[in-house]
Amino acid sequence: MALLHTVNKSPFERNGLESCLRHARDGSAILFIEDGVYALLRGAEHATMVEHAAPRCSIYALEADLAARGIEPKRLINGVKLVDYHGFVDLAVAHDGVQSWL
Amino acid sequence: MALLHTVNKSPFERNGLESCLRHARDGSAILFIEDGVYALLRGAEHATMVEHAAPRCSIYALEADLAARGIEPKRLINGVKLVDYHGFVDLAVAHDGVQSWL
Amino acid sequence: MKFAVVVNEGPYQHQAVDTAFNFSSAVLERGHQIDRVFFYHDGVNTATRLAVPPQDDRNITRKWSELAAQHGLDLVVCVAAAQRRGIIDADERRRHGKDADNLAPGFRISGLGQLIETAIDADRVVVFGD
Amino acid sequence: MKFAVVVNEGPYQHQAVDTAFNFSSAVLERGHQIDRVFFYHDGVNTATRLAVPPQDDRNITRKWSELAAQHGLDLVVCVAAAQRRGIIDADERRRHGKDADNLAPGFRISGLGQLIETAIDADRVVVFGD
Amino acid sequence: MADSLSTDGCNPLQKAKRFLCINRRAPYGTVYALESLEVVLAAAAFEQRVTVLFMDDGVFQLVRGQETGALGVKNFSPTYKALDSYEVERIVVERESLERRGLAPKDLVIPVEILNESEVSELFESHDILLNF
Amino acid sequence: MADSLSTDGCNPLQKAKRFLCINRRAPYGTVYALESLEVVLAAAAFEQRVTVLFMDDGVFQLVRGQETGALGVKNFSPTYKALDSYEVERIVVERESLERRGLAPKDLVIPVEILNESEVSELFESHDILLNF
Numbered sequence: 001m002a003l004l005h006t007v008n009k010s011p012f013e014r015n016g017l018e019s020c021l022r023h024a025r026d027g028s029a030i031l032f033i034e035d036g037v038y039a040l041l042r043g044a045e046h047a048t049m050v051e052h053a054a055p056r057c058s059i060y061a062l063e064a065d066l067a068a069r070g071i072e073p074k075r076l077i078n079g080v081k082l083v084d085y086h087g088f089v090d091l092a093v094a095h096d097g098v099q100s101w102l
Numbered sequence: 103m104a105l106l107h108t109v110n111k112s113p114f115e116r117n118g119l120e121s122c123l124r125h126a127r128d129g130s131a132i133l134f135i136e137d138g139v140y141a142l143l144r145g146a147e148h149a150t151m152v153e154h155a156a157p158r159c160s161i162y163a164l165e166a167d168l169a170a171r172g173i174e175p176k177r178l179i180n181g182v183k184l185v186d187y188h189g190f191v192d193l194a195v196a197h198d199g200v201q202s203w204l
Numbered sequence: 205m206k207f208a209v210v211v212n213e214g215p216y217q218h219q220a221v222d223t224a225f226n227f228s229s230a231v232l233e234r235g236h237q238i239d240r241v242f243f244y245h246d247g248v249n250t251a252t253r254l255a256v257p258p259q260d261d262r263n264i265t266r267k268w269s270e271l272a273a274q275h276g277l278d279l280v281v282c283v284a285a286a287q288r289r290g291i292i293d294a295d296e297r298r299r300h301g302k303d304a305d306n307l308a309p310g311f312r313i314s315g316l317g318q319l320i321e322t323a324i325d326a327d328r329v330v331v332f333g334d
Numbered sequence: 335m336k337f338a339v340v341v342n343e344g345p346y347q348h349q350a351v352d353t354a355f356n357f358s359s360a361v362l363e364r365g366h367q368i369d370r371v372f373f374y375h376d377g378v379n380t381a382t383r384l385a386v387p388p389q390d391d392r393n394i395t396r397k398w399s400e401l402a403a404q405h406g407l408d409l410v411v412c413v414a415a416a417q418r419r420g421i422i423d424a425d426e427r428r429r430h431g432k433d434a435d436n437l438a439p440g441f442r443i444s445g446l447g448q449l450i451e452t453a454i455d456a457d458r459v460v461v462f463g464d
Numbered sequence: 465m466a467d468s469l470s471t472d473g474c475n476p477l478q479k480a481k482r483f484l485c486i487n488r489r490a491p492y493g494t495v496y497a498l499e500s501l502e503v504v505l506a507a508a509a510f511e512q513r514v515t516v517l518f519m520d521d522g523v524f525q526l527v528r529g530q531e532t533g534a535l536g537v538k539n540f541s542p543t544y545k546a547l548d549s550y551e552v553e554r555i556v557v558e559r560e561s562l563e564r565r566g567l568a569p570k571d572l573v574i575p576v577e578i579l580n581e582s583e584v585s586e587l588f589e590s591h592d593i594l595l596n597f
Numbered sequence: 598m599a600d601s602l603s604t605d606g607c608n609p610l611q612k613a614k615r616f617l618c619i620n621r622r623a624p625y626g627t628v629y630a631l632e633s634l635e636v637v638l639a640a641a642a643f644e645q646r647v648t649v650l651f652m653d654d655g656v657f658q659l660v661r662g663q664e665t666g667a668l669g670v671k672n673f674s675p676t677y678k679a680l681d682s683y684e685v686e687r688i689v690v691e692r693e694s695l696e697r698r699g700l701a702p703k704d705l706v707i708p709v710e711i712l713n714e715s716e717v718s719e720l721f722e723s724h725d726i727l728l729n730f
Contacts (some may be wrong), residue, residue: 012653170531172530320645
């Protein structure tokens with residue numbers, strides 16, 4: 001049993017990322033979408049929270065949301081895998097359920 | 103020149119309170135409305151942030167929002183003045199402007 | 205004293221429009237004036253006359269329509285925000301070839317200039333939102 | 335694999351309904367099925383046919399209507415949420431004595447049971463919201 | 465609230481699933497608390513196995529003594545007392561969420577099952593359907 | 598964007614006021630960034646004295662290199678370059694908000710005036726009208 005978690009809010013504005021990281025169990029995947037992608041900016045305050053979780057969870061980001069916000073992949077913390085909407089679907093299929101941290 | 107600041111979001115969920123406290127200058131008033139009133143719960147995490155600001159700013163809470171949420175006045179940190187909607191209007195009149203930390 | 209009130213969120217989903225209503229009523233009860241209420245962003249969704257809220261819940265749109273009728277309030281819905289969200293009056297219906305309109309009594313649709321204008325004219329601007 | 339998609343926010347104000355659309359399109363492109371899309375809370379505001387978004391912006395409602403027509407999607411709008419917010423079809427119009435309706439093509443209004451049902455039937459439920 | 469249900473074409477007894485309804489928001493500031501309660505009742509009416517989880521600001525939904533008269537909105541907190549009669553299986557509150565808000569179980573309008581953070585984490589994996597609002 | 602303006606019955610030159618348009622939200626996740634930009638242009642078209650402030654997540658609105666094709670939404674960031682020609686008086690970014698997000702002025706689509714926290718606090722008091730989105 002492994003879940004796909006999605007985080008769609010900026011960690012600077014909301015508490016969704018924090019709650020996600022408290023509850024995502026080892027082996028689960030976390031996909032950052034919409035304003036959630038700001039959590040992955042290297043050098044930003046919350047990046048270390050995600051880096052800390054990375055060894056035990058797979059970290060993904062939705063390419064379209066990064067591009068819209070002008071975030072080049074090289075600005076991200078290490079170990080983030082990029083996916084498009086097809087990849088989002090594939091992740092939902094590959095996991096046993098989807099938890100959206102709205 | 104003294105402003106009335108309003109905070110309408112729970113400090114557990116959003117960053118509005120923090121931004122307000124960073125920018126409310128000495129002598130201004132802060133009115134907590136809607137889910138903002140949760141910032142004033144004694145014993146809760148963010149109460150000390152507000153207590154710290156209290157000596158330099160006047161702290162108000164909208165009674166109707168406290169009552170709706172089941173928060174009795176005795177549960178609040180010290181020094182919070184309660185107002186009804188008329189009191190909200192009076193505060194807006196008495197200050198030079200209103201800054202809503204949406 | 206003259207107030208301008210701005211509403212950024214729609215009815216039911218967020219408390220903003222309820223707070224704005226209670227605040228506006230209090231402004232009038234205190235003997236002050238409401239220069240204009242400007243509905244922007246999802247706030248424009250307040251202005252539909254097609255809502256049928258449950259009997260045991262408040263009818264937010266009707267409360268505004270009644271307050272406007274009693275006190276001659278100017279309730280303005282931003283035209284650009286309203287077009288995006290499907291709030292239209294009879295003029296807009298004809299202009300865009302739609303087959304129905306839904307603007308509630310007491311509201312009118314106009315441009316963003318109405319927000320700037322009331323902000324200039326009022327002594328206080330108070331914004332309600334998410 | 336069968337997906338149920340839930341949309342909690344209305345068009346333009348939040349990205350949720352855009353993301354839900356792009357996700358749903360990708361589900362179909364990947365050869366999976368959409369069992370149902372359920373519009374709840376402000377999500378129901380997606381289902382108006384009266385919107386006139388600017389020429390240089392997307393028409394979110396039309397995108398859903400077209401996707402539904404192409405793939406036979408079942409787009410269900412929660413009746414209780416829709417009544418609160420003024421999204422009604424011809425039946426609702428007659429039942430509540432309203433003078434207009436605004437439901438867009440490809441959407442239908444029904445009860446919360448439709449959400450429970452699709453959650454039971456689908457292999458995955460994905461919720462999009464604020 | 466059950467008047468919006470339609471059971472056409474569904475035989476729920478054949479395949480009762482485990483629903484987890486996740487409440488992370490305070491009441492009244494937004495509609496989510498009220499409309500998620502309607503989903504809980506709907507799922508229960510379909511004879512599904514329903515767990516309602518209150519965490520983060522969602523725990524505020526259960527605070528006793530809510531009085532909404534001055535706001536002019538409906539007080540829906542009495543409905544939580546009916547969850548039992550709707551045969552909602554579990555009503556769970558996260559301990560850490562309560563404590564961070566200076567709340568205790570005695571402050572809540574109904575008796576609940578208190579779970580700690582790691583037990584709550586398990587809930588996400590032990591249910592078939594996760595509904596967020 | 599100026600097509601939604603109406604100047605009937607208002608002589609703006611007589612009483613130019615100082616508007617502060619406060620942007621605290623990221624673009625695209627919500628509409629506020631786009632619709633607040635429309636307010637800025639409207640206020641400037643009324644020949645008011647307009648300051649646009651970007652703080653908290655609002656600083657993300659100005660990040661260069663936005664490409665919205667894959668999202669299917671309009672990229673409105675080029676409009677910030679037009680603020681100058683609309684005679685918007687000041688475009689201010691809070692230094693601390695940039696730094697907390699790992700950003701520097703060179704990451705932004707236009708040159709801006711960088712103010713620190715206490716200077717930003719003064720802005721709220723030195724303007725007549727505060728507009729939040």
